[in-house]
Amino acid sequence: xxxxxxxxxxxxxxxxxxxxxxxxxxxxxxxxxxxxxxxxxxxxxxxxxxxxxxxxxxxxxxxxxxxxxxxxxxxxxxxxxxxxxxxxxxxxxxxxxxxxxxxxxxxxxxxxxxxxxxxxxxxxxxxxxxxxxxxxxxxxxxxxxxxxxxxxxxxxxxxxxxxxxxxxxxxxxxxxxxxxxxxxxxxxxxxxxxxxxxxxxxxxxxxxxxxxxxxxxxxxxxxxxxxxxxxxxxxxxxxxxxxxxxxxxxxxxxxxxxxxxxxxxxxxxxxxxxxxxxxxxxxxxxxxxxxxxxxxxxxxxxxxxxxxxxxxxxxxxxxxxxxxxxxxxxxxxxxxxxxxxxxx
Amino acid sequence: xxxxxxxxxxxxxxxxxxxxxxxxxxxxxxxxxxxxxxxxxxxxxxxxxxxxxxxxxxxxxxxxxxxxxxxxxxxxxxxxxxxxxxxxxxxxxxxxxxxxxxxxxxxxxxxxxxxxxxxxxxxxxxxxxxxxxxxxxxxxxxxxxxxxxxxxxxxxxxxxxxxxxxxxxxxxxxxxxxxxxxxxxxxxxxxxxxxxxxxxxxxxxxxxxxxxxxxxxxxxxxxxxxxxxxxxxxxxxxxxxxxxxxxxxxxxxxxxxxxxxxxxxxxxxxxxxxxxxxxxxxxxxxxxxxxxxxxxxxxxxxxxxxxxxxxxxxxxxxxxxxxxxxxxxxxxxxxxxxxxxxxx
Numbered sequence: 001x002x003x004x005x006x007x008x009x010x011x012x013x014x015x016x017x018x019x020x021x022x023x024x025x026x027x028x029x030x031x032x033x034x035x036x037x038x039x040x041x042x043x044x045x046x047x048x049x050x051x052x053x054x055x056x057x058x059x060x061x062x063x064x065x066x067x068x069x070x071x072x073x074x075x076x077x078x079x080x081x082x083x084x085x086x087x088x089x090x091x092x093x094x095x096x097x098x099x100x101x102x103x104x105x106x107x108x109x110x111x112x113x114x115x116x117x118x119x120x121x122x123x124x125x126x127x128x129x130x131x132x133x134x135x136x137x138x139x140x141x142x143x144x145x146x147x148x149x150x151x152x153x154x155x156x157x158x159x160x161x162x163x164x165x166x167x168x169x170x171x172x173x174x175x176x177x178x179x180x181x182x183x184x185x186x187x188x189x190x191x192x193x194x195x196x197x198x199x200x201x202x203x204x205x206x207x208x209x210x211x212x213x214x215x216x217x218x219x220x221x222x223x224x225x226x227x228x229x230x231x232x233x234x235x236x237x238x239x240x241x242x243x244x245x246x247x248x249x250x251x252x253x254x255x256x257x258x259x260x261x262x263x264x265x266x267x268x269x270x271x272x273x274x275x276x277x278x279x280x281x282x283x284x285x286x287x288x289x290x291x292x293x294x295x296x297x298x299x300x301x302x303x304x305x306x307x308x309x310x311x312x313x314x315x316x317x318x319x320x321x322x323x324x325x326x327x328x329x330x331x332x333x334x335x336x337x338x339x340x341x342x343x344x
Numbered sequence: 345x346x347x348x349x350x351x352x353x354x355x356x357x358x359x360x361x362x363x364x365x366x367x368x369x370x371x372x373x374x375x376x377x378x379x380x381x382x383x384x385x386x387x388x389x390x391x392x393x394x395x396x397x398x399x400x401x402x403x404x405x406x407x408x409x410x411x412x413x414x415x416x417x418x419x420x421x422x423x424x425x426x427x428x429x430x431x432x433x434x435x436x437x438x439x440x441x442x443x444x445x446x447x448x449x450x451x452x453x454x455x456x457x458x459x460x461x462x463x464x465x466x467x468x469x470x471x472x473x474x475x476x477x478x479x480x481x482x483x484x485x486x487x488x489x490x491x492x493x494x495x496x497x498x499x500x501x502x503x504x505x506x507x508x509x510x511x512x513x514x515x516x517x518x519x520x521x522x523x524x525x526x527x528x529x530x531x532x533x534x535x536x537x538x539x540x541x542x543x544x545x546x547x548x549x550x551x552x553x554x555x556x557x558x559x560x561x562x563x564x565x566x567x568x569x570x571x572x573x574x575x576x577x578x579x580x581x582x583x584x585x586x587x588x589x590x591x592x593x594x595x596x597x598x599x600x601x602x603x604x605x606x607x608x609x610x611x612x613x614x615x616x617x618x619x620x621x622x623x624x625x626x627x628x629x630x631x632x633x634x635x636x637x638x639x640x641x642x643x644x645x646x647x648x649x650x651x652x653x654x655x656x657x658x659x660x661x662x663x664x665x666x667x668x669x670x671x672x673x674x675x676x677x678x679x680x681x682x683x684x685x686x687x688x
Contacts, residue, residue, distance in 0.1 A: 018652070293687050295680070304670070308362070310684050313674035317658070321670060324650070328672055330657035336639070340654050343637050 001101045003127060005050040006094040009039055009059040009067070009109035010084055015270055015334075017341030018325035019303065027110040028066040031274055034288060038110040038268070043071050046107060048120045049127075053077070056097060057109070058090045079230060082237035088248040089240045091199075092210060092217050093233065096225040100204040103127050106245075108197045112277060114264025122261045126200040129165050129257065136209065137168065137200040138250070140193025140258040141265045146183035149269050149335075151176055151195035151246060153258050154186075163257060171256040174246055193258055195246065196265055205255070213252045216241065271318050271334040275301045285311075299331060345445045347471060349394040350438040353383055353403040353411070353453035354428055359614055359678075361685030362669030363647065371454040372410040375618055378632055382454040382612070387415050390451060392464045393471075397421070400441060401453070402434045423574060426581035432592040433584045435543075436554060436561055437577065440569040444548040447471050450589075452541045456621060458608025466605045470544035473512050473601065480553065481512065481544040482594070484537025484602040485609045490527035493613050493679070495520055495539035495590060497602050498530075507601060515600040518590055537602060539590065540609055549599070557596045560585065615662050615678040619645045629655075643675060 012025045020026045027039040036044065039057075046055060053074070059067055061080045067073065079094055095104055105123060113119045126137040140153040152175040162169055174195065178186060186192035207225070210218040220236045241248075250256055266273055278286040284299040291308040294300055297317070302309045304321035311317060316331040327340065356369045364370045371383040380388065383401075390399060397418070403411055405424045411417065423438055439448055449467060457463045470481040484497040496519040506513055518539065522530060530536035551569070554562040564580045585592075594600055610617055622630040628643040635652040638644055641661070646653045648665035655661060660675040669688070671681070 018654075291688070293684065295684055295687075306668070308669040308688055309672070310362075310670070310687070311672045312680060312684055313677040314661070314672065317661075317672060319670070319672055325652040326648070326654070326663070326665060326670060328653070328655045328658065328661060328663055333657040336656060340637065340639055340656055343639075343654070344635070344652055 001103065001131070002054055002099075003050050003103045003105065004098050005046045005055045005105045005107060006091065006098075007039070007042055007046070007055065007057045007107050007109045008087060008090050008094075009057050009063065010081055010090055011108075011110065012060065012084065013338065014341040015338050016320075017337050017344075018320060018322040018327055021341075023062065024066065025063075025110075026268070028063065028070060030288075031110075031268055032112045032277055037070050038112075039067075040070050041113075042107060042109050042111070043073070045113060045116055045119065046105070048116060049123055050105065056094055058094045060084060082234045084242070085237060085240045086242040087245040088210075088214060088217060088243045089237070091206065091245055092221050092225075093230065093237075095203050095206060096221050096230060098203045100202075100207070102203045103131055104199075104201055104203050104206065106197075106199040106201075108267070110268065111196070112264075112266045112268045116263075118261075118263035122259055122263060123198075123200065125165070125167060126259055129163070129168050129259075130200045130202055130205070133163075133255075133257075134205050134208075135201070135255050135257045136205060136250070136253060138171070138256060138258045139196045139198045139200075139261045141196050142260055142262050143187045143192060143194050146180060146187045147194065148177055148180050148183050150267065152178065152183075152186050153193045153195050155191050155193070155258060157191050168257050168259055171250075171258050174251040174256070176246070193260055194265075196261070197267070199245065199250075206249075209249045209253050209255075214241075214243070214248045217243075217248070269335075271301070271303070271320060271329070271337065272332060274303070275318060275331065301331075345447060345475070346398055346443075347394050347447045347449065348442050349390045349399045349449045349451060350435065350442075351383070351386055351390070351399065351401045351451050351453045352431060352434050352438075353401050353407065354425055354434055355452075355454065356404065356428065357682065358685040359682050360664075361681050361688075362664060362666040362671055365685075367406065368410065369407075369454075370612075372407065372414060374632075375454075375612055376456045376621055381414050382456075383411075384414050386451060386453050386455070387417070389457060389460055389463065390449070392460060393467055394449065400438055402438045404428060426578045428586070429581060429584045430586040431589040432554075432558060432561060432587045433581070435550065435589055436565050436569075437574065437581075439547050439550060440565050440574060442547045444546075444551070446547045447475050448543075448545055448547050448550065450541075450543040450545075452611070454612065455540070456608075456610045456612045460607075462605075462607035466603055466607060467542075467544065469509070469511060470603055473507070473509050473603075474544045474546055474549070477507075477599075477601075478549050478552070479545070479599050479601045480549060480594070480597060481601045481603060482515070483540045483542045483544075483605045485540050486604055486606050487531045487536060487538050490524060490531050491538065492521055492524055492527050494611065496522065496527075496530050497537045497539050499535050499537070499602060501535050512601050512603055515594075515602050518595040518600070520590070537604055538609075540605070541611070543589065543594075550593075553593045553597050553599075558585075558587070558592045561587075561592070613679075615645070615647070615664060615673070615681065616676060618647070619662060619675065645675075 287302040289304040631646040
């Protein structure tokens with residue numbers, strides 16, 4: 001038995017335009033740190049628990065150069081999808097390299113975690129529980145607000161839902177991103193947690209779940225996972241359904257558990273989210289560029305690397321600069337960035 | 345007698361930062377046109393009245409390459425100041441090349457004029473009057489608002505102030521830039537005009553004025569102007585006082601006349617002024633870049649050449665981009681740009 005981490009890095013969003021592009025999505029950008037990209041932070045963080053040789057990354061071939069530029073990782077530990085097929089396929093592909101009794105920790109590549117010690121402690125509890133039980137363990141974040149951008153994990157309130165392990169609760173149901181009204185009711189009830197997209201399970205447990213809930217996927221990988229060799233993946237991958245692990249497994253299985261977690265997590269889904277996480281000056285301004293000037297301006301942010309940016313007589317403005325492209329947007333509206341990026 | 349134009353192009357402001365710099369001030373930038381720089385527009389415009397060989401430019405040696413890159417002009421027609429010494433010295437220097445019976449038209453290099461035909465017509469009236477009278481003629485703009493950024497020309501209300509030539513009025517007094525209250529009273533009185541900085545006079549008339557009101561300046565140029573050769577200028581120039589023609593002559597002389605003019609003039613003193621002059625779309629937005637997007641935004645302007653700029657969910661914003669520098673400023677506050685430029 002080994003503990004193995006599987007980092008999912010196949011995403012290709014443009015919510016961070018003009019910094020992010022199809023070619024260089026968020027996980028390969030410095031977003032929450034001036035020194036490290038999101039995937040570098042993820043890779044560094046999980047090494048507190050998992051030795052480097054046991055960390056694997058599933059990604060897209062087009063992003064291969066970013067991976068090897070940014071991470072000191074063996075080629076054997078990088079698994080290329082033949083094409084993007086959502087998280088269920090990516091996880092099946094990744095764990096095909098693992099043995100049945102391995103413990104797998106599945107991690108998004110582009111999330112922010114403030115308290116790494118608490119994070120590692122939580123993962124240890126999850127790993128321990130998953131090894132001892134036929135369970136898929138998720139980390140659920142105690143909600144800070146009625147966020148409509150996250151999926152939610154619902155637990156039963158009564159004591160029956162508690163497992164034998166303190167802090168681990170049986171999941172009642174997974175919920176997709178709610179509307180605002182529903183989100184409020186979730187948060188108010190106290191039985192709901194944000195779905196962090198982190199999953200911990202014995203490899204055999206996940207194969208059993210795939211067998212039961214996604215039999216086509218299971219069959220497609222049946223041969224590959226026995227020889228732990230993915231060279232025939234291009235014969236298999238194109239025919240797979242593009243389904244998320246949440247929809248394909250989590251919403252259906254009955255052996256899902258959640259650990260309510262509180263280590264300062266954010267999926268950093270927009271420039272507004274980055275601004276929330278940033279260290280602001282006494283006027284509420286933040287700049288990632290050393291050559292920024294805020295004149296008679298409050299609650300503004302500049303993400304501009306080495307460009308010189310002056311903001312004057314304005315409040316609540318976010319400015320993002322990347323090479324020849326500039327975004328100037330009202331704070332609180334950056335969920336709109338993806339649509340804006342499509343105009344160019 | 346020849347009609348000669350003298351374009352004053354020695355200015356070095358940074359009111360158009362980050363586009364303008366000490367090294368490349370406004371007159372050498374495309375500000376009110378996407379095709380021509382301010383000085384190119386000035387040079388082209390005056391050729392409707394004055395043949396190219398009679399157009400002279402006084403400028404700073406540091407700007408020499410801009411002049412010859414932007415204008416098809418003979419070296420003999422470009423006069424370099426040894427150093428910046430304000431407009432009285434620049435005019436004395438320029439007209440030293442002219443003969444006493446020449447008619448000189450002094451023009452700023454960086455102003456906007458909408459109706460060129462009307463402008464030429466007005467200059468013709470001025471030239472005719474100045475040739476026939478021992479007069480310095482100025483063009484006074486009918487004020488559109490209580491502008492505090494302009495000097496004002498006051499005339500007497502009664503008919504005594506009228507000259508024999510229709511449209512030409514004797515000046516009572518020149519006034520420097522007023523405060524807002526004073527500016528309101530000027531505009532209300534109906535006896536005040538904006539000082540456009542354009543002056544038309546016989547060369548001998550100006551020398552007489554210099555002799556009377558700026559005797560040191562007169563003496564300094566006494567020898568040079570007789571030989572029409574400026575090679576000894578560097579011996580003369582450093583000792584000159586740095587005084588504007590308004591202060592040195594116009595506020596003192598009694599033979600100053602004004603032609604109330606209405607040809608759509610602006611000194612284009614700020615980004616706000618440029619925005620005022622620009623052709624806006626149905627949402628009141630203007631862009632000098634073809635790759636600009638205004639999303640749910642009104643009354644915004646982008647001055648960014650070939651950069652891509654998106655403005656989203658914002659009103660009344662001006663964005664200026666030059667290479668590695670970006671200004672984002674509230675409309676109506678761009679008089680502050682000079683100070684902002686000093687921070688970098």
